[in-house]
Amino acid sequence: xxxxxxxxSNKLKAxxxxxxxxxxxxxxxxxxxxxxxxxxxxFIVASYVIMIPLVxxxxxxxxYTKVQKFGMITIMSVLIAIIMFVTGMGFLGxxxxxxxxxxxxxxxxxxxxxxxxxxxxxxxVFCLWICANYxxxxxTADAYRKSLTDGGYSxxxxxxxxxxxxxxxxxxxxxxxxxxxxxxxxxGKAVVKKHFEKAGIV
Amino acid sequence: MSENIIEIEHVSFKYKGSEEGxxxxxxxxxxxxxxxxxxxxxxxxxxxxIRLINGLIPHYYQGDVExxxxxxxxxxxxxxxxxxxGVVGTVFQNPRSQFFSIDTDGEIVFGPxxxxxxxxxxLERKDLVVSEMHIEKLLGRSLFELSGGEKQSxxxxxxxxxxxxxxxxDEPSSNLDQGAIRxxxxxxxxxxxxxxxxxxxxxxxxxxxxxxxxxxxxxxGKIAHEWSxxxxxxxxxxxxxQLKLRPLEVPDILSPGCxxxxxxxxxxxxxxxxxxxxGGITLKKFYFSYxxxxxxxxxxxxxxxxxxxxxxxxxxxxxKGAVIGVIGKNGTGKSTFLKCICGLEKxxxxxxxxxxxxxxxxxxxxxxxxxxxxxxxxxxTDSVESEVMLSMTEPDKERCEKILDSLGILEFKDKHxxxxxxxxxxxxxxxxxxxADAKLMLFDEPTxxxxxxxxxxxxxxxxTLAESGNTVLVATHDPELIELCCDYVLCIENGKLGYMKxx
Amino acid sequence: MKLDPRTKLFMILVxxxxxxxxxxxxxxxxxxxxxxxxxIILLIIEKKYTSAFGFTFLYAAALVMTFCFINEASATxxxxxxxxxxxxxxxxxxxxxxAWYVVRTTKIGEFMSAMQKMHLPDGITISLAVxxxxxxxxxxxxxxxxxxxxxxxxxxxxxxxxxxIEYRMIPLLFSCVNIGDELSAAAITRGxxxxxxxTSVETLKLHVSDWLLITAFTAVAxxxxxxxxxx
Numbered sequence: 001x002x003x004x005x006x007x008x009s010n011k012l013k014a015x016x017x018x019x020x021x022x023x024x025x026x027x028x029x030x031x032x033x034x035x036x037x038x039x040x041x042x043f044i045v046a047s048y049v050i051m052i053p054l055v056x057x058x059x060x061x062x063x064y065t066k067v068q069k070f071g072m073i074t075i076m077s078v079l080i081a082i083i084m085f086v087t088g089m090g091f092l093g094x095x096x097x098x099x100x101x102x103x104x105x106x107x108x109x110x111x112x113x114x115x116x117x118x119x120x121x122x123x124x125v126f127c128l129w130i131c132a133n134y135x136x137x138x139x140t141a142d143a144y145r146k147s148l149t150d151g152g153y154s155x156x157x158x159x160x161x162x163x164x165x166x167x168x169x170x171x172x173x174x175x176x177x178x179x180x181x182x183x184x185x186x187x188g189k190a191v192v193k194k195h196f197e198k199a200g201i202v
Numbered sequence: 203m204s205e206n207i208i209e210i211e212h213v214s215f216k217y218k219g220s221e222e223g224x225x226x227x228x229x230x231x232x233x234x235x236x237x238x239x240x241x242x243x244x245x246x247x248x249x250x251x252i253r254l255i256n257g258l259i260p261h262y263y264q265g266d267v268e269x270x271x272x273x274x275x276x277x278x279x280x281x282x283x284x285x286x287x288g289v290v291g292t293v294f295q296n297p298r299s300q301f302f303s304i305d306t307d308g309e310i311v312f313g314p315x316x317x318x319x320x321x322x323x324x325l326e327r328k329d330l331v332v333s334e335m336h337i338e339k340l341l342g343r344s345l346f347e348l349s350g351g352e353k354q355s356x357x358x359x360x361x362x363x364x365x366x367x368x369x370x371x372d373e374p375s376s377n378l379d380q381g382a383i384r385x386x387x388x389x390x391x392x393x394x395x396x397x398x399x400x401x402x403x404x405x406x407x408x409x410x411x412x413x414x415x416x417x418x419x420x421x422x423g424k425i426a427h428e429w430s431x432x433x434x435x436x437x438x439x440x441x442x443x444q445l446k447l448r449p450l451e452v453p454d455i456l457s458p459g460c461x462x463x464x465x466x467x468x469x470x471x472x473x474x475x476x477x478x479x480x481g482g483i484t485l486k487k488f489y490f491s492y493x494x495x496x497x498x499x500x501x502x503x504x505x506x507x508x509x510x511x512x513x514x515x516x517x518x519x520x521x522k523g524a525v526i527g528v529i530g531k532n533g534t535g536k537s538t539f540l541k542c543i544c545g546l547e548k549x550x551x552x553x554x555x556x557x558x559x560x561x562x563x564x565x566x567x568x569x570x571x572x573x574x575x576x577x578x579x580x581x582x583t584d585s586v587e588s589e590v591m592l593s594m595t596e597p598d599k600e601r602c603e604k605i606l607d608s609l610g611i612l613e614f615k616d617k618h619x620x621x622x623x624x625x626x627x628x629x630x631x632x633x634x635x636x637x638a639d640a641k642l643m644l645f646d647e648p649t650x651x652x653x654x655x656x657x658x659x660x661x662x663x664x665x666t667l668a669e670s671g672n673t674v675l676v677a678t679h680d681p682e683l684i685e686l687c688c689d690y691v692l693c694i695e696n697g698k699l700g701y702m703k704x705x
Numbered sequence: 706m707k708l709d710p711r712t713k714l715f716m717i718l719v720x721x722x723x724x725x726x727x728x729x730x731x732x733x734x735x736x737x738x739x740x741x742x743x744x745i746i747l748l749i750i751e752k753k754y755t756s757a758f759g760f761t762f763l764y765a766a767a768l769v770m771t772f773c774f775i776n777e778a779s780a781t782x783x784x785x786x787x788x789x790x791x792x793x794x795x796x797x798x799x800x801x802x803x804a805w806y807v808v809r810t811t812k813i814g815e816f817m818s819a820m821q822k823m824h825l826p827d828g829i830t831i832s833l834a835v836x837x838x839x840x841x842x843x844x845x846x847x848x849x850x851x852x853x854x855x856x857x858x859x860x861x862x863x864x865x866x867x868x869x870i871e872y873r874m875i876p877l878l879f880s881c882v883n884i885g886d887e888l889s890a891a892a893i894t895r896g897x898x899x900x901x902x903x904t905s906v907e908t909l910k911l912h913v914s915d916w917l918l919i920t921a922f923t924a925v926a927x928x929x930x931x932x933x934x935x936x
Binding site: 012013014015017018019020021022024025026028029055058059062075078079082083085086087088089090091092136137139191195196199201 | 714717718720721724725793796797800801803804805807808828829831832833834835836838839840843870871874875877878879881882885888889892893897898
């Protein structure tokens with residue numbers, strides 16, 4: 001395998017932008033594939049926070065081996081936010097996604113993009129983007145519930161309706177994303193080692 | 203008196219972390235307007251020279267460089283790649299991975315857009331290039347729908363649009379059929395007439411031998427021989443074979459005007475050989491279509507009378523234990539044919555009958571094994587040994603080692619398949635095929651982009667497989683391969699059987 | 706009908722915002738439904754009949770279920786579940802339909818051009834273009850890999866979920882990395898990544914149809930907000 005130049009300057013070059021684009025596409029395919037399973041049973045929607053960090057960890061750990069400069073992870077989160085907006089999943093999640101991306105980038109940078117522990121935490125934070133999928137549901141569910149109570153329906157009815165979906169749930173989901181992100185990073189790293197390092201690409 | 207436009211002075215190069223493709227103290231000069239052919243075995247350094255000229259070495263590929271490269275008066279080491287865009291254009295080997303856009307128009311204007319030209323100027327260039335190359339009918343289409351040859355045409359147009367003085371081509375004919383290769387030759391001829399300097403790295407020589415001014419033969423990182431174009435074109439087949447190069451003359455495999463070894467009178471439209479069904483493999487009722495009527499919900503059972511069938515073979519008997527070359531223009535159904543036979547196309551409900559047994563549906567998958575064109579798609583594990591064992595229903599280490607040994611790759615058994623070279627990976631795929639013990643083996647273009655040495659080895663392997671009792675079907679564009687190992691040739695035209703004859 | 710991609714992005718913006726606010730009165734519901742019908746009509750204009758009718762059918766069904774069951778005094782678990790589910794579907798359909806319309810009818814080049822006009826940095830535009838370009842590639846690669854898996858009988862990974870994922874993901878990643886390397890080389894030798902700002906041959910201009918739709922959607926948004934919060 002021929003090795004590609006790793007740039008000395010810290011400016012992002014065309015090759016870096018292309019790499020970000022490729023892995024963003026892969027992450028979206030992973031999300032889409034897991035999402036398909038969600039249509040079978042809506043409660044699986046909650047398991048996004050488990051499946052996507054784990055399955056997505058494999059490509060992401062490979063991506064992290066190619067990240068040597070600040071900005072790549074941030075740009076990936078910006079792209080995710082843009083694509084989510086254009087595909088109709090709303091813009092409320094954008095601040096969360098981009099903030100998660102920037103923080104993840106900073107964490108990884110503090111480890112000079114080489115420390116595995118920092119990579120693990122970085123990926124855990126990055127995975128918070130997945131919760132942006134839930135934002136529209138939470139916001140609208142809450143507003144919906146309020147409008148129902150306004151309309152005179154019993155509080156019990158409303159509570160039953162949206163038992164699982166409220167602000168507290170989002171908190172739990174965020175934590176789950178992070179935890180499974182870290183776990184995924186460990187698994188992903190092992191897979192990357194088993195294949196890509198052994199094959200000499202990394 | 204044309205000056206030197208490319209000067210490579212005493213360059214030595216070694217890729218970081220690899221022993222392949224290195225150069226040892228190589229010097230080369232190219233005159234302006236010259237058409238130069240670089241040839242030699244895989245790994246001899248041809249692609250490395252191309253990369254030195256277009257600047258990918260040292261700006262993209264890392265390694266240890268010594269010496270100096272000057273292109274159009276610029277020292278490559280000191281020139282950024284984007285500055286070279288208007289000077290050197292490169293057409294790469296793989297049509298499907300070199301385009302950036304999704305549509306043809308976007309791809310042609312990609313280069314000029316990158317250098318920030320005025321949109322009107324860009325459109326003028328686009329019109330110029332399109333009319334020069336006569337590719338009007340390719341405009342406004344998705345690149346994913348085009349054939350390999352059409353994609354390569356767009357790649358050439360995209361490179362032309364930057365109006366470079368030097369054009370480099372790195373094994374451009376690798377994935378093309380003979381018709382497309384002829385078009386490519388026409389394209390090169392046109393560039394030549396425009397006074398461009400052209401450097402081509404290639405294995406296939408037949409379409410270039412009358413175009414080139416000079417031929418350079420590389421061996422293990424050094425320039426071993428140099429001939430003028432005329433000298434080279436007049437070599438006899440013996441000399442060419444000694445150099446381990448692919449033949450200078452190849453027959454047009456698609457014209458059934460045969461080599462005269464059949465008793466027809468030049469009109470080979472008939473199924474000339476009809477092997478005995480008892481001793482052969484009979485294919486029955488293979489009908490399939492990619493076009494589905496969108497407003498009909500389900501129509502999965504195709505039959506003979508359907509219009510627009512991509513594949514229509516009511517009955518065909520294949521001889522057992524033979525190597526059968528499957529030929530046909532790109533897009534006429536060779537790949538569809540192979541995929542349907544081995545059972546990968548679920549909606550094709552053809553039946554295979556052999557040795558008194560019938561195989562339908564999924565059973566066909568067990569009976570046959572297809573080695574695909576892109577080997578990377580069928581390597582799944584992290585060691586060669588486990589890759590081969592994956593095919594076995596009962597893991598048998600001894601048998602695995604025997605197979606690996608017979609293919610000459612036993613030494614790699616613990617290596618990761620993706621760390622091997624192209625030829626070695628292919629042998630791993632063949633090893634998996636042998637481990638699966640399939641009676642019917644199908645190969646889709648196994649020799650694209652291989653040098654003569656490797657092609658010979660593949661031909662030899664196919665023959666050995668057939669001698670062990672397997673029936674081998676190999677879809678190919680390479681007449682050389684057919685000559686090397688095929689017993690029969692099967693021609694598919696528009697999804698139907700054209701003819702089948704003995705070679 | 707050719708719309709400027711910026712108009713389409715504006716449409717998505719308005720629709721996304723309006724669905725955030727829940728409709729409480731019949732009038733607001735009517736406004737919402739009108740807003741949802743606009744992209745459906747646009748789909749029909751673009752001759753995408755299957756999707757247009759499919760979406761209409763689904764939306765209508767979800768609407769019916771939401772309103773029907775919400776009036777039940779006795780709320781069994783099943784009914785509340787269905788109502789909740791339909792309610793969520795109703796919330797998101799307008800976004801989905803609009804997004805579907807935009808994605809299906811916008812060319813990459815136009816989209817990139819719009820991004821540039823909106824002053825997004827070249828780097829992000831390039832990355833986005835690569836994302837778009839890679840989706841069909843991933844589909845092609847995956848299809849071949851899937852065939853190879855069928856051939857070798859490992860599609861189900863021998864019942865092991867981890868193996869199933871490994872067999873799919875690893876060849877796909879190797880392929881993508883290889884294609885990515887070749888793609889980058891081919892793009893860079895054609896001048897990508899220079900100091901010059903990229904230009905685009907797509908000329909974007911807002912026409913009458915654009916202004917009509919922009920006005921229509923702005924009106925929808927304003928009316929909705931007005932009637933919900935002010936009046």
